[in-house]
Amino acid sequence: MRTIEFHNREKETKEIRAILDSRPTLITFIYGPINSGKTELITHTIEELPDEYVVFYINLRTKFLASYDDFIESLFEMEMESEGALKKGKETLAELVSSVTKVAGIPINKEFLDYVFKDNKPKNAFSYILKLFEEVRATGKQPVLIIDELQKIGDVNVNGSLIYELFNFFIDLTKEAHLAQVFVATSDSLFMESVYSEAMLEGRCRYLRVDDFDEATTAAFLEGHGLTDDEKAVAWNCCGGKPICLVELVNTEEDRKGKAEEMLKIRKGQIEEIVYSLEARDKEMFDAVSGILSEFIGKEKVGYKYISDEIKFLVGKNIIFADSMNKELRAQSKLNLLAVREVMKDV
Numbered sequence: 001m002r003t004i005e006f007h008n009r010e011k012e013t014k015e016i017r018a019i020l021d022s023r024p025t026l027i028t029f030i031y032g033p034i035n036s037g038k039t040e041l042i043t044h045t046i047e048e049l050p051d052e053y054v055v056f057y058i059n060l061r062t063k064f065l066a067s068y069d070d071f072i073e074s075l076f077e078m079e080m081e082s083e084g085a086l087k088k089g090k091e092t093l094a095e096l097v098s099s100v101t102k103v104a105g106i107p108i109n110k111e112f113l114d115y116v117f118k119d120n121k122p123k124n125a126f127s128y129i130l131k132l133f134e135e136v137r138a139t140g141k142q143p144v145l146i147i148d149e150l151q152k153i154g155d156v157n158v159n160g161s162l163i164y165e166l167f168n169f170f171i172d173l174t175k176e177a178h179l180a181q182v183f184v185a186t187s188d189s190l191f192m193e194s195v196y197s198e199a200m201l202e203g204r205c206r207y208l209r210v211d212d213f214d215e216a217t218t219a220a221f222l223e224g225h226g227l228t229d230d231e232k233a234v235a236w237n238c239c240g241g242k243p244i245c246l247v248e249l250v251n252t253e254e255d256r257k258g259k260a261e262e263m264l265k266i267r268k269g270q271i272e273e274i275v276y277s278l279e280a281r282d283k284e285m286f287d288a289v290s291g292i293l294s295e296f297i298g299k300e301k302v303g304y305k306y307i308s309d310e311i312k313f314l315v316g317k318n319i320i321f322a323d324s325m326n327k328e329l330r331a332q333s334k335l336n337l338l339a340v341r342e343v344m345k346d347v
Helices: 010-020 038-048 068-075 093-098 110-120 122-138 162-176 189-196 215-223 229-239 243-250 256-281 283-297 309-316 334-344
Strands: 027-031 053-059 076-078 106-108 142-148 181-186 205-209 301-303 320-323 328-331
Touching: 010 038, 010 181, 010 205, 027 038, 027 162, 027 189, 038 053, 038 142, 038 181, 068 076, 068 110, 068 122, 093 106, 093 122, 106 110, 106 122, 110 122, 122 142, 122 162, 162 181, 189 309, 189 320, 215 229, 215 243, 229 243, 229 256, 229 334, 243 256, 256 283, 256 334, 283 301, 283 309, 283 334, 309 320, 328 334
Parallel strands: 027 181, 027 205, 053 142, 076 106, 142 181
Antiparallel strands: 301 328, 320 328
């Protein structure tokens, strides 16, 4: 299988670098359709940063977060020896900071970890992180906090919703203390809808959308991997600029047209199963969902005023992406759009 390199996110990279070069004042939410390359953009940008930045990157994608303890454990990295024994000598915040490389989780030792878990209060963890970041700044470097797939903690409660405690902490780090840049990445458009509607974040955050490639970028990417003009047309007409879909076609050595047709057939079957099984369970919801999907027969974007139950259903099934900032519904990918149109012919 070929190695697929990072490809042309110059606009988004410049925007992130401009944010990093400025005084911390706002939380930055990085959002977009699933598999549009958000995490890859973040990791690539981190790799290109000069040593003056210390990035604390936490990816919650694979974490099981059912409690406060789960969340806290996902934030911190215990100082360990390679054979599993606790390191000796990293007893102060300054010593912990000295062991941090450019990209890491949040370092902690046993003593500080006991304090963080004391009384099961988020403020203990946030107090520790604040002091650690102050220690980083004291060394002349700029702390950066990145949390990927933050929506995973949406249902965790500690004397109220943990997400609100966390938002307040982010506001303290950025707008109040100007101590660290904070980036939050998510593919969950229902989560972004709640963020966009949250009064406490008004004037305290910005939004950076990472979308699929446009046609010119898609063509350049495919040309770089040796696809012919005909193959590039097949890829664009089936996948649009969805990176993960394009990579699948690039890694198909023969009959890329057949592969594209197979991908569409599979996705059509999946959406048929979702839609028609709904008809058997809930005819009223089926009619509402079908009404939305039918609008995509002649459109690529559909406006909406609020997130209805049928929109929640389609977003939850990763068929539709809801762009809260523009109040638009779009298919999660060109492949989804084509599949929806095929399915709706028969409804």
